[in-house]
Amino acid sequence: MEPIAKDCEHGILPADALRSFAEALRASAAALYQEGSVEVSFETPRRPEFGEFATNAAFALVRAARRGPQDVARALVDDLAARAPYIEKLFFSIEPIAGFINVRLRPEIWQAEVARILRDGESFARASHRGARISLEFGSANPTGPLVVVQGRALSIGDTLARTMRLRGYDVFVEWIINDTGAQVETLGRSVYARYRQLDDPAYPFPDDGYPADYIAVIARALRDREGDRYVKVSEEEAIAACGDFARDELVAQQQESAKRFRVQYDLWQSERELHESGRVAAAIERLRELGLTYEEGGATFFRATQFDDDKDRVLIRADGRPTYYGADVAYHYEKLRRADRVIDILGPDHHGYIGRLRGLAAALGFPEHLEVLISQQVTLMRGSEQVAMSKRAGQVVTLDELVDEVGVDAARFFFAMLATDTPLTFDLQLAAEQSNENPVYYVQYGYARIASVLRKADPADVASARGANLRTLVHDAEIALARRLAELPAVAQNVVDQLASHRLPRYARDVASDFHQFYTECRILAEEPSVRHARLALCLATQRVLALVLDLLGVSAPETM
């Protein structure tokens, strides 16, 4: 459990208090039911009226007690009051409800949390550096076109995870693999070459399987502008290779630009071709061979994937001697598994069939628990009630840049991060672009702007005193609820990292904004007497900090005015 307060002035440390409480409960259990080894753990209840912490210890005793859980819980609490009265003084209340034992903390705890946020600033949610290395790969694609909408989702999720992991003290390495070998890049070369030739000879045939999209012609024109007609004169084979390389560089540069515009930073863009040329693919396959996990059949080299729960054995090297795409992935994952303690791949929705293969590979290489594969599910675009047609084959794609042009980075990132990764997402362009109460992005940003507005209206001297204010007056339900919410951030962030659940952050941001709006509605700030005014301004400042931090984790801006 995350200790919720490390050093509050009155000397009550919740973690210690809960530990004493758990021991006292065990003693009561032993006395009442001769059951000495009950496990007492605490959880945070879903509903606020059940307090800040709860334990289900009574349920574990029903058998020994031969009574219902609610009776057991009541008996435990009564026994505790008689046996260890000092325990009750540690908490605001201890109540048995429906078999659970619910604990409410004293308001001072939450006041101290607000003070801590003001004192520590953004580092209050930071965990100390732990030396654990995480490799995070997402977005990877063929360099044959611009980034599309579904990659935007992977980018949102992946980048938010990376930022949150850094906050929580992990060494994160964010990477992308460029699939720049094989048939698709060859097709790209032929497509660009044909467009290039057509600049002189409109009748030059365009390949049937070529990429028809306009950006191919744009690249051909750029090549022409830079290199003139030199590729008309060389052999077709050489020219196509050169066109492929040029287009690859051009498209990767565009992808990098789009990622940057989407506020995503990569540490490494790994070329697959480079993995082959440097001999690392061959070395990794050799490693599997040493482990006795390969065999030859029909001239091809297979990996015994079925030994590791995959459906079938997989080809590493084709009969003609060329390694497969999977062969390259063996090398890449071998590398990642050796240099990171936790390796995470976020793959597109068409890669379901790949999960077993990668897991098998990790197990074979001796890292069975180190690889996690997430599938970023499909994105369906709507405009109001109408579905936006998308078909890659027809060259009918919506690019990430177009999406950003239409709704902005803030809305796009927030919407993409909002759902669990494996939930299919329906993205309503009209809603995301709309500046209305239907749009959750604005709800959160409005909360931030509203605080900014209050702070502008306030006397600067009051704001200054707020930073060191005595917070004892923060006892209103709305104030306590907000302070509690703010204090949750470290635990929420850690949960996001542990469960790779980036969608918890937008929801948390919404909850913070909601608690603030409620506080704002119920509590006057500037018109109050100084002690109350200062304490409430302090709460505003702390809320502003938390909102800024969460929005930053999401890659969404925090506007002073809207």
Next chain:
RNA sequence: GCGGUCGUAGCUCAAUUGGAUAGAGCAACAGGCUACGAACUUGUAGGUUGGGGGUUCGAGUCCCUCCGACCGCGCCA
């Protein structure tokens, strides 16, 4: 056919990995500004968690079985 992911309020989604009365937003209905931003807020209504069985103090969550959706199943990437 086999495998993967999933099925929760009218709609879009949550549910801290087995806990309490399954929660939010939107839409609907009824209220709240002479005070710091009403892009806000209070309340009402809305559910057999696709169906059925099982495991146990307790199941949306785990097991079995049907139904349905999407995606994979290549010596493509």
